[in-house]
Amino acid sequence: MTSNDAVLVLVVVTALGFDFTNGFHDTGNAMATSIVTGALPPRVAVAISAVLNLGGAFLSTAVAATIASGLVDSQDVTLTVVIAGLTGSILWNLTTWFFGIPSSSSHALIGGVVGATMAAAGSSAVKWQGLVSKVIVPAALSPFIAGSVAAIGTYLVYRLTRGVSEGPRGHGFRIGQVGSASMVSLAHGANDAQKTMGVITLALIANGTLESGAQAPTWVIVSCAVAIALGTYLGGWRVIRALGKGLMEIESPQGMASESASAAVILCSTNFGYSLSTTHVATGSILGAGVGKKGAVVRWHVARRMVAAWLLTLPAAALVGALAYWTAHGIGGTEGVVVIFVLLVLASVAFFAASRRAAVTPANVNAEWTGSVLPAPESKEATSWTPGST
Template sequence: MEHVTLLLAVVIATALAFDFTNGFHDTANAMATTISTGALGPKVAVGMSAALNLVGAFLSVEVAKTISGGIVDETGIRTQVIFAALVGAILWNLVTWLLGLPSSSSHALFGGLIGAAVMSAGVSAVDGGVVVTKVLLPAVAAPVVAGLAAFVASRLTFRIGRHADDAATAKGYRAGQIASAALVSLAHGTNDAQKTMGVITLALVTGGVLAPGSNPPVWVIVCSGLAIALGTYIGGWRIIRTLGTGLTDLRPQQGFAAQTSAAISILASSHLGFSLSTTQVCSGAVLGAGLGRRGGAVRWSTATRMAVAWCLTLPAAALVAAGAELVTGQGTWGIVLVAAVLVASATAIWLAARRRPVTAESVTARPAVEPVPAPQPAPAAQTPAQDAGLSATIPAPAAAAPSRSAAA
């Protein structure tokens, strides 16, 4: 019993570590456009987002129930399976953060759960119907819906304000961006913090602490909210830069349209119990807003990299989690080994990030573009010797000397 209690404590701590990585990985969802358009300073933006993430964690438990009792069969899952699933999710979060790719923390967690559960108990341990209806279909539909909504909203805002004063319009939309960013942060806490609540609740059920079908205890809600808020406050500057300036250049009107569309999509999905990827929703909204301005350009190379990361997230996390479950199933030494590999890998990724840091001061730097060649000065009059190809033998000062003498 003592070993089970210790293992359960390790799983809870690892779940909160995932929640922390989810926070700084997904800060960009709420604040990238607000920072890129100058509506809020970087540090003020992440501070506000962290506070609202904490508040949002207390608003609902529908998504948590989907995870704790829907995706996998909680009656046939051991506690170390949850640990292996979290290892896969954390490592994928850290790798994509290092690359500056706004991939889905939610799908990393789902992939980890699916891979570890299948390795432990077989395919029957996963409820395929729930995965399709509440994970895969929302993953496809949500970014498309949010993108279309942001596209239409951007077109409308530019059309409505086409005769307005540009400075006053920009100021008004920046104020609107702050309000919509607050709404996205609240929605992010409502949706994403619940995922960790669900995982911890699932671990408590597998450890015999809670009965199957139980709601998350209050202390689980509080700890999950605090962990994601702290991660958000740290600020995932690499991903903020990609989503704020790397995908497209946004004006305040577009930022407001993107954030409002994303917030509505996330809050609606949370109410319905759909465990939505806030990253994919916000990325789709930014893409739609970028296309919504006439003459707006999208950096399709960045969009393609993001799409590839989205497609790889679930299977990559599943494979890592399955491997971790294979090792942890060997006993205590396997659990210790997997924990050591997780810590070592996280440390190596952190050290690699320090070589090319992205900070609050450099987060709004635009992507480098090809330099435009400077216009060349008109060639000076050539001497007969230069015309004959002997210019290299005539020093420049000597050629300029007669001109100075003549001027004197």
């Protein structure tokens, strides 16, 4: 095995590691509202989401093509650039996951790759028109579009079922949530798994294994699908709790409306090759479901904290990606890539160890939401939890 092949292996492993973090970071996009309304038990919810994420990854490769060739000039990309970009995205993912903030894994990935590319070849290597049209504009519009659809849907379902007693109505919509949440999971797999496919394809092009503009090979599609499914099954309980309880107290009609809106927007964007943030869409849909129900209390201060994290994601991940590239380039050769990889592994282990000291599990999430068991007052699992607390 040549040194280039060894570096390529590290890049692929790192990319699949990002895909794994994407899975547990974005589980809440699909299943938070279904768990909080009692439509699905936590473990069953994430198992269904994992299977459908796996299947969704095979639906399309349009988004993968956008990542591989639509954002940066592949001729200026090296394996060092790719692993540096992945480092930026993974570290931002782990940071926001640890603090329970539903930030965008998609934008972390794009920010990391763009930052590393700029550090290596300057701003001219970035396809700014593609970045604006395929990433920034959809990011700005998607929460409002999804929120509007969810608000209208919520208003209509309450209006049309106003003569139905609360018990039968809630039971019926909880059954409907199983279908709508499943569609969000399928859509998430179709959009988000492709982003890692695009990055690995970009690495293969940089290594000369594939020609410029090539499609993702079958083994790349399968490995990315499996990685995101595994991450989804392990579950990002911190982020699930933020979306499920942090924004508002959600009922099953609102849950079904918000999930249906999310699935529709994500699937449409995937068809056009937009690298959409499923987190932005899901959050916008939940807020829209709150606006659509008369008397619903929306915690706008929590939403503002989420938006602040969204605005920071691209530049923060880009900065870390650039720093990682300069570090690897300064050391030079294969050794530089290995050092970055080892530092990333150590940082990941540190985040995991810290999270174990204030673990959020399916059991205590379910207990908090159902009210069956409340954390002890001195516990870090405070009942007044908001994103950002541990």
